[in-house]
Amino acid sequence: MKSVLIVSLCLLFCYSCSVRAVEEPPRMPERTLTEVHSGLFYQSADTQALQNDNFANPGLLWVDRGLTLWSDDSAPGVPSCAECHGNISQMRGVATRYPTFAAEKNRLLNLTQQIQECRVTRQHHDPLPYESEILLALTTAVVHQSKGLPFDVTLDKQTYPYWVAGKNYFYERRGQMNLACNHCHEHYAGRMLRGDRLSQGHGNGYPAYRLQWQGVGSLHRRLRFCNQGIRAEPFDYGAAEYVSLELFLAWRATDLVVETPAVRR
Amino acid sequence: MTNARIAIPSPIKSGDVIEIKTLITHPMETGLRYDSMGQVIPRNIITQFECRCGPDLVFKALLNRGIAANPYLSFFFEVVSNCTLEFTWQGDKNFYLREVREIRIDR
Amino acid sequence: MKRRQVLGGMGAGVLVCLQPLPAWGQAWDQSGERLKEEQAQFEQLLAQHFEGRIPVEGNVSVNLPALAENGNSVALEVQADLPVGAARVVSIDVFAPMNPAPHIAQFLFGAGTGRAQVRTRMRLAADQTVRAVASFDNGRLMMGGAHIVVTEVACLDFLI
Numbered sequence: 458m459k460s461v462l463i464v465s466l467c468l469l470f471c472y473s474c475s476v477r478a479v480e481e482p483p484r485m486p487e488r489t490l491t492e493v494h495s496g497l498f499y500q501s502a503d504t505q506a507l508q509n510d511n512f513a514n515p516g517l518l519w520v521d522r523g524l525t526l527w528s529d530d531s532a533p534g535v536p537s538c539a540e541c542h543g544n545i546s547q548m549r550g551v552a553t554r555y556p557t558f559a560a561e562k563n564r565l566l567n568l569t570q571q572i573q574e575c576r577v578t579r580q581h582h583d584p585l586p587y588e589s590e591i592l593l594a595l596t597t598a599v600v601h602q603s604k605g606l607p608f609d610v611t612l613d614k615q616t617y618p619y620w621v622a623g624k625n626y627f628y629e630r631r632g633q634m635n636l637a638c639n640h641c642h643e644h645y646a647g648r649m650l651r652g653d654r655l656s657q658g659h660g661n662g663y664p665a666y667r668l669q670w671q672g673v674g675s676l677h678r679r680l681r682f683c684n685q686g687i688r689a690e691p692f693d694y695g696a697a698e699y700v701s702l703e704l705f706l707a708w709r710a711t712d713l714v715v716e717t718p719a720v721r722r
Numbered sequence: 723m724t725n726a727r728i729a730i731p732s733p734i735k736s737g738d739v740i741e742i743k744t745l746i747t748h749p750m751e752t753g754l755r756y757d758s759m760g761q762v763i764p765r766n767i768i769t770q771f772e773c774r775c776g777p778d779l780v781f782k783a784l785l786n787r788g789i790a791a792n793p794y795l796s797f798f799f800e801v802v803s804n805c806t807l808e809f810t811w812q813g814d815k816n817f818y819l820r821e822v823r824e825i826r827i828d829r
Numbered sequence: 830m831k832r833r834q835v836l837g838g839m840g841a842g843v844l845v846c847l848q849p850l851p852a853w854g855q856a857w858d859q860s861g862e863r864l865k866e867e868q869a870q871f872e873q874l875l876a877q878h879f880e881g882r883i884p885v886e887g888n889v890s891v892n893l894p895a896l897a898e899n900g901n902s903v904a905l906e907v908q909a910d911l912p913v914g915a916a917r918v919v920s921i922d923v924f925a926p927m928n929p930a931p932h933i934a935q936f937l938f939g940a941g942t943g944r945a946q947v948r949t950r951m952r953l954a955a956d957q958t959v960r961a962v963a964s965f966d967n968g969r970l971m972m973g974g975a976h977i978v979v980t981e982v983a984c985l986d987f988l989i
Contacts, residue, residue, distance in 0.1 A: 501898040512729045515792040515902075518747045521725050590723065652898070652980035668899040669981075671749065671791035722899045722981070739943035752952075754929060754984050779939035783947070788925055788933040788984075790902035790950040797936075800943030 516718020523598020587694035623705025632689030662719020768813035889973035909963035918945035
């Protein structure tokens, strides 16, 4: 009888603990990185100079393209982005809040998906593939407006489950090489992986111009490349797993500022 | 969608030797890469860049596939009078882009 | 007896293995071969482009980083100063002898250039000395070069 009472009390206690954990996100999730460095820190001097060049940074070509698209009202009856949002400079600070929970879609959306959403529902365009040139250009142009601002994602009741999913993804082993993200990007950040210096894996410069791609690409493209590198099956562009991971990465990069368009290897 | 950036410093005084910078989107496909079906991706590069001040040649570059994608080119020009600079890029697959910039001497 | 034989055999084996090894520095330094190949390539390019005229070293500077992390986009700067007797630079040819397409570019200057200095970004397929040959209006040819080591090569690595 006594043992039954103790067991049931324990179960009740456990149940109440678990209920509390689901409802309340912890106030200050513990940071695992003691020193936070942007990917720029791990590039060569030549690459750093190219990123900081306000003319020659090749990513700025995509920003220019995005600016043209922003005010493009050539299609009859279709409002341009500028008609609703005004000058693109008013987008300053917007990118720092993404990924965010979108009530109308009832899930976490990143900025590219939000732009797609706007284009489809309010501008009546056909949906484009995630990595299409138009979406890339618009995303790069909008994120570029927040250059120099720190990340400001919200961790609340709605976004916390996604943050947990992202965190679990980051620390979960995967692929033939059975590696988790933290193995390279926390344990060995700064060390050489063949000819490459490992960074801490922040996404603060994306969409970024990668010398290897010879063009601008999204963070999802980079994540797919990482997955392929450890012989894991990559998710599709725009996958919910990557968007949750983006939220976790944005939180993890809290002390860093937006650098878009960054130049990386 | 091709776009180009051109940077010309200002103000300019007569006799200044200014640096003109240009940057243009272009894949500069070498013709040495293969696609996922094993087919060679054909060569597609910008072969020529020209800058003229009116009818006179300022600078001309004949490019080959060893130039990086989204080619950056900067060169110098001695400004002696006002002129209209004409920039043209030409390349494979009938690629052609022309941009015009005015140079005005500030007194 | 048997142990001594085994040890002796091992010792002899080690000595035998060590014999053909040249001095450490010599075995590691294979660049003698590559240097010759690069030189031969460059001479062939000169023959092709300048009808056998040999440029003189000097007056032309090539600026490249000493090490390129990624060979897909390396900052290159070439500049030619006028030698005595020449009024202007006609052209500068840039060569990367170890690239699949070694003639990188030809830059032609008009009369109003003011300074024969060009900056661009190039692709590198191997460690090599990138050379620039300047042609002057008095018919002279002069050249300069800069060596660069490339960690991740372009042209020959296929991208995902």
